Amino acid sequence: MLLGEYQHSLDDKGRLAVPAKFRKTLSDGVVVTKGMEGCLYLYPTEEWLKFAGALSKLPINRADSRAFSRLLLGGANHSEIDSQGRILVPEYLRRYAGVSGKAVIVGLYNHAEIWDEEKWKEYRAKVEERGDEIAERLGELGI
Secondary structure, eight states: OEEEEEEEEBOTTOEEEOOGGGTTTTTTOEEEEEOGGGOEEEEEHHHHHHHHHHHHTSOTTSHHHHHHHHHHHHTOEEEOOOTTSEEEOOHHHHHHHTOOSEEEEEEEESOEEEEEHHHHHHHHHHHHHTHHHHHHHHHHTTO
């Protein structure tokens, strides 16, 4: 289970320390791919296989299905955690998310997100302002 918010820095080679609490869950490797709202998604390999399987079942005759699959599957990169607890985030993914220097890793149960620190602060502030409204809408969905 991946929960919490952690600040880490990327080194000059694009390596990012994985929070110590996440390492056991991610010990079989990770997949990092393009995410929504300008972040990166980080999946344990096992969870990625489930998610990618669901994406592969989307109807290929729909342009939005093809586009979404291309974004996430085409942008994906498998990585192993090194002996110092780091993963390599490829340059094309760092560029996509604008991550350079300080990053925030946010655990979301079965996966995590990697954000540029400043982008995360801005996004989190906007969501916190709308917390009651969001909760009300989710209540309508039975959550």
